[in-house]
Amino acid sequence: MNDIGEFTLLVALATALYGCVAYVMSARGNRIDLYLSADKTPFIVWACVTISSICLWTAFLTDDFSLQYVWAYSNIELDTFYKFSSFWGGQKGSLLFWTLLLTTYMLVVYFQNRSKNLRVVPYAMAIMLAVVVFFLFLINFSTNPFERIPLPPEDGRGLNPLLQNYWMVIHPPTLYLGYVGFTVPFAFAVAALISKNLDDSWIRLTRKWTLISWFFLCMGNLFGASWAYVELGWGGYWAWDPVENAAFMPLLIATAFLHSVMIQEKKDMMKVWNMSLILLTFSMTIFGTFITRSGLIQSVHTFDEATLGYYFLAFLFVIMAACTALIIARLPLLKSANELDSFLSRESSFLFNNLVLLGIAFATFWGTIFPIISEAVRGVKITVGPPFYNQVNVPIGLALLALIGIGPVIAWRRATLSNLKKNFLRPVIAGIVAAVALYPFVPLGNRAEIYTYVTFVLCAFVLTSILTEFYKGTVSRMGLHEESVVGALTTVTWRNKRRYGGYIVHIGVVLIFAGIAGSQAYGTHTEKHLKLGDSFEIRGYTITYEKLVAIEATSIKTRIIAQLAVERDGKRYWTGHPEKEFYKGQNQPVSEVDVLSTWKEDLYMILADFREDESATIKVYVNPMVSWMWTGGWVIAFGTMISMWPDRLEQRRRLDRVRKQEQLFPSPAQE
């Protein structure tokens, strides 16, 4: 089985290489024979990588410790669930998993487009195959997951206990789906540049891919935050670790791209900018992989055997140099009639939205690489941690939040004073009301609390501006068609999926902003050393330490569980069971926190320490509004789903627009 896995990887590499060359030659030389031959390669490459992946999964599930990778990331006692996810637990498997997702995406793109746009698609397939070649080259010759151990041990070393969490099964694949997905719009953008098809067809062809990738990247970040929250046991969810930053930066740039492509679609402007943004987004996904696999920047996420940094750096350099050269070469073709009716327009607000999003991305990038710069300039390696990012990114983030509210209510082309007055009245009043209403209740003792107050006021402003759009649409529909409120709201949303789906996504973002602000500023925590029966109070909760239990869960895992009774207003409210897990052969025990999550706040308990006399050190955090963030994530998912849903009306509108344009400017053949 392992031989098959290894062999299919080699076949995949050879086929991908051939496909890449054949696609390019067929497109350049108009050779249909080569095209037909190349057209078989995406499927063959996908099949080979899938077979290889099945072989590795089989090795994990059958405890085949003759493979060094299986030995390093699994053992006999490991749950089948985690044996499955161990596949991507280390560098070798994660690269194979990345390749599996990439080839799967490529196959879908192939089936979607093989009979369309034959001037662009062959180049796009060639670009995707080139990326696959890079990954397969690494897997075959530098970090082979099928590397053998001459004398196979009886049992494996086991999976890092921190990775034995259900989020481990969900978070990395979600994030990878996002990372890998941006290869598709990138490939089509480069293909458009090569083939000189520089209208907005590449954007339309890949719009859904961009949205899907953006969605997965967004959810991947949120799932990662959830994982950190429940597994790392420090009461937080985001630590501005370089690898977290690496996942955050492409998300920001992709968000800027998603907004600026609207201007290209509507006004045929910003072609160079959009090309640059998608190039940057893809480059950032490779940069993220570089960070995790180089060991150059200290991160809790770095793989044990992080040795591939220079390959990724070289790949990144080649991509950026080639794409920049290509954009420069095509500048005359990318020129557009850049005309704007007014400063005060939605187009301008989108430009500022791009500026702010890129500003946050740059600040994050700068903080991530500054330790390297400092070492190069001064010879002193420094740390750039959360205090830096919080102080730099929070003010810029607030500007972004304000722009989310301004965008929907400012008109396309030209906003007049009367239009501004009419559209901004309600949101501004809501902001003022929120500012006045919150003032007596929220503490404003330090900068964090002031930022939080401003965030809440802006959230009210943004939410009102979005809801007003729903209200206006619904009322107008009700007036015209005599529909019920729910019916009119549903129809309005369904008939303008892209627009209203986007608004729903914005509502999700507002919830996330509110959740972050609330949890960062108003949280509290305490740590107590307790004997059995001892109690303490925190934010109205009375917590009593009731018992400590030790359980031999498996032959390699022992669980120590504390039982804590939580009372509120004299009544038993909840029973918490934070625990510590000890794994054989691991230096540090793992904390399993217990969380009582409500809309208002989370009661978050950690068993920090315990002694033989059954006394224990308990840490309790009260984190307000954390669940708002997770809810925001689901709202984003809902909004994205609506936005992506196939829209026949939109397609019909586009066709009508094209026909009208053709009537206005008939092609020479028609003339």
Next chain:
Amino acid sequence: MKTIKILTVLIALMWVSMGPVSVAGAGALLQDLENQLMCKCDDKCGKVLINCTCSTSDKTRAKFSKMLESGITVEQIVKMQVDEYGETVLSAPSKFGFNLTAWMTPFVALVAGGFGVRKVLQSWVGNKNDSDSAESPVVEAKVSEKYSKRLKDELDGIEL
């Protein structure tokens, strides 16, 4: 000159806004200290002390707590830590010397970008005005005040 003044004011405002976020309430000093320092455990966990849950971080917290109780200030403890481990023990770059570039660069880039966007918008609006004025003179329809207002209102309400 005007641009330089605006630039200076913007950077100054941002500089003020990024001052350290102080922590209020009991245990604030220890929390402040934990925020400023990295955990220096043998595993090189790379976490800020306040976020770290390893046994070394627990011992370090206990040690700092005692030091604070004995009257040593946060600044003194931070200095002692820097002397022992070097600048890498700090969770964020200091705000002087070369490290200042870490703090200033994002804001300078943002302000420069803001001016760039303004310039781009100016040129785009200028292009539009040029193309409008370059168009062949057309006979302007004398639209009544009533219809002009109606058209304007409808355009305001339209989402293209």
